[in-house]
Amino acid sequence: MTIEDDIKLKFLGGAGTVTGSKTLVEAQGQRILIDCGLFQGIKDLRKLNRDDFPVDPGSIDCIILTHAHLDHCGYIPVLVKNGFKGLIYCTQPTKELTEIILLDSGKIQEEDANKANRHGYSRHSLARPLYTASDAKQVSSFFSEHEYNSWVFITPTIKFQLHNAGHIIGSAMVELKIGEKKILFSGDMGRKDPLLLYPPKKVDHVDYLVLESTYGDREHKVVDLREELTSIILETYHRQGILMIPAFAVERTQEIIFLLHQLKDEGLIPNIPIYLDSPMAIEATLVFDKYPSWQDVSKYDLSRMYESIHFISDYQASKSVVMNKKPKIVIAGSGMLTGGRILNYLENHMKVAKNMLLFTGFQAAGTRGRAILEGSKFIKFFGEYHEVNCEVKSISSMSAHADRIEMLNWLRDFKTLPEKVILNHGEPHQADSFRVLLESKLDVLVVVPQLGESIKL
Numbered sequence: 001m002t003i004e005d006d007i008k009l010k011f012l013g014g015a016g017t018v019t020g021s022k023t024l025v026e027a028q029g030q031r032i033l034i035d036c037g038l039f040q041g042i043k044d045l046r047k048l049n050r051d052d053f054p055v056d057p058g059s060i061d062c063i064i065l066t067h068a069h070l071d072h073c074g075y076i077p078v079l080v081k082n083g084f085k086g087l088i089y090c091t092q093p094t095k096e097l098t099e100i101i102l103l104d105s106g107k108i109q110e111e112d113a114n115k116a117n118r119h120g121y122s123r124h125s126l127a128r129p130l131y132t133a134s135d136a137k138q139v140s141s142f143f144s145e146h147e148y149n150s151w152v153f154i155t156p157t158i159k160f161q162l163h164n165a166g167h168i169i170g171s172a173m174v175e176l177k178i179g180e181k182k183i184l185f186s187g188d189m190g191r192k193d194p195l196l197l198y199p200p201k202k203v204d205h206v207d208y209l210v211l212e213s214t215y216g217d218r219e220h221k222v223v224d225l226r227e228e229l230t231s232i233i234l235e236t237y238h239r240q241g242i243l244m245i246p247a248f249a250v251e252r253t254q255e256i257i258f259l260l261h262q263l264k265d266e267g268l269i270p271n272i273p274i275y276l277d278s279p280m281a282i283e284a285t286l287v288f289d290k291y292p293s294w295q296d297v298s299k300y301d302l303s304r305m306y307e308s309i310h311f312i313s314d315y316q317a318s319k320s321v322v323m324n325k326k327p328k329i330v331i332a333g334s335g336m337l338t339g340g341r342i343l344n345y346l347e348n349h350m351k352v353a354k355n356m357l358l359f360t361g362f363q364a365a366g367t368r369g370r371a372i373l374e375g376s377k378f379i380k381f382f383g384e385y386h387e388v389n390c391e392v393k394s395i396s397s398m399s400a401h402a403d404r405i406e407m408l409n410w411l412r413d414f415k416t417l418p419e420k421v422i423l424n425h426g427e428p429h430q431a432d433s434f435r436v437l438l439e440s441k442l443d444v445l446v447v448v449p450q451l452g453e454s455i456k457l
């Protein structure tokens, strides 16, 4: 191999952690960034978002974006602000969802900075948002959208194609071909049988595989989701209670709507009103509605399922739904109760024992959602403490990530295994446990890079 054919991968995020995904590929004088995510979670991680970027953003030729989750796209506005001038390649749904998510992120950054300045709890003299809503809007002009399974040339000797990852709508694995070598970046990999999407694409061969490992140490429990949801709804309905579901705007909300519609359609639950009270989740749902062919659901079923829901964007309308004490199902953001309209529902209905609060997604440490799940009887918002007196339940089986066995089986379907598997997007114990599993079950070399580490291929 000549020097010009060297390929270097630098793990600038999503290594030793599940957030901040950024892998820099350096080859043939090009710098290609796979994902550009925000570090999230504990403070030490979030602080990394404020560090200088290790290379000049202006020297990065392009970004290839696997999907629209904030931990994969949320840092793009910072890079653009600091001189990135290239294209951002992704699918059409990813572009549209990323715009929605970045705008929301910019608004939250501004609100948080304002709050810190009002209460004087910033260590700096003035808290500054990482980026603003207006910075987020600047990103729109950089996108270049592509279908799955079609080669896109970056240079005459470097090309890539996107493949369905089955994680959220538009999510993609990136197959990058540099000279004669193929590298596949899995991005976040979906379940083997997603509710609304097609399963992750099967692959014959690549030379190198960069594979996520979020569930590298775990297997999903086998539960009947429909049965579980039905019994929670009936239980709440029989005591004339309100079922409150904190919403994650992308994919989880649409999955819940899909399930609720199915259960109603089959007469398994009564005809109770269902509200989606979240402007952001509604915007995301419109993207789902616009791209039926990207989902394993017919256009007819999609339109019917969204017709069975009341969309509440208007704030006044939201207020009247909040104040109404009749039995209903409400899906409202945010998913971990860190803000949003769900707090209005909690303020009014959480103190009443017959009502139900149902979590359908991961609750990060430090959030109100986690506190309630861990048994807190009082939580603070709107400047005061509120009693948690309603019933609290959690459905933990709705993960959008393949578990360790699903990923192992996906790899078993390769005709020829990669020369090297590089595990990223996992906490150290998750990645290491997965490395041991892969090495014991497959004849393959597995490495786990640290944050900031470079690997020469």
Ligand SMILES: [Zn+2]
Pocket (backbone or CB within 6 Å): 067, 069, 072, 167, 188
């Ligand atoms: Zn994701």
